Amino acid sequence: MVCPRDLTLSHAPQSYIVYQLCPGKDSCVIMQISISNSIRRVIDFKQLRVFSGNHSGGVKDKYKMTRLKCVLVTILSSTNLLLLLVISLMATQYPRTHHFCPDDWIGFQKKCYYFSKEEGDWNSSRHDCITRGADLTIIDTTKEMDFLKRYKCTADHWIGLEITENQTLQWVNGTMSKKWFPVRGNEKCAYLDNDGAATARCYTDRKWICRMQMH
Template sequence: VNKKYMVYILALFTLLVISFIANIVVPIVIVRPLLVTQYFCPDDWIRFQDSCYYFSKQEENWNSSRYNCSTQHADLTMIDTMEEMNFLTQYKCTSDHWIGLTMTKNQTRQWVNGTIFNKWFDVKGNGKCAYLGDDGVATARCYTERKWICRKKRHL
């Protein structure tokens, strides 16, 4: 009777250990790193509010800059609020950076996501592609080489 009782206790203990590993240890080891990497921005990206921003170190034309953003599952940044404008202006330092605003064929300004620019800030110049400079947003010929700013939403 004692031996059967010990086998029964050992079996219950083994099941308890397996249950603990399956329900506690495995979710922590597998799920937690996924949550951490989704919450934070990738290396070399800067978090601001719900987005991640990449400020390039090299210079390219507007189309190449946009392509470089797309390889990182991002696009050239749009500027939706004054807070975002202030953040971008402060963080970019003194270099001009391409942003995701262009002039369409019918002479309206459009963001890279297809929405029409609502003119909440001034855009200087009559070029086709927009950049953020020391004096705000201006335009230039798209083949000019500048640094650029990518933006992507931070995944929660």
């Protein structure tokens, strides 16, 4: 319920807009909020007697404040209200999407990475990734390569790259490698070490890296 515009306190700035709300039965609070000068004062409902006593026919007599359980909230200028409205509309039109990775995974550029603690051959490593809803990692950019080398520490890790029968490099998603980074060796399965990518026999045991899209 909005209070009449002439219902203002003697110490309240004239530019304030006064609202009247009734939240409860037995207690009431007068609240004055000033955003510009960061002043907030809360006055107990009982203190209304001071104002009604200083103003003949004031708040108590004219509006029967002893029977109203209300909160007076004062708000600054329409500029602040307009700013809040614009922010609210932007939040509605552009909702914030929260992405996350599962526990024990690391997020990087909207993807999640799992660095195994155990070791296994290339096929069992890939099987583990698939059971986690992922696959052995593909490396798309130099930044991603640097990220993987930084977080794998000193251990070698299997990655999702194979050498086909015609000696071409193929990722586990079926795409061919663009060969933007060198791959050492002539074996079938690729892994990542401190110097970059290399190949080894697929049955040897190494740690592995899984990758999936961030949810």
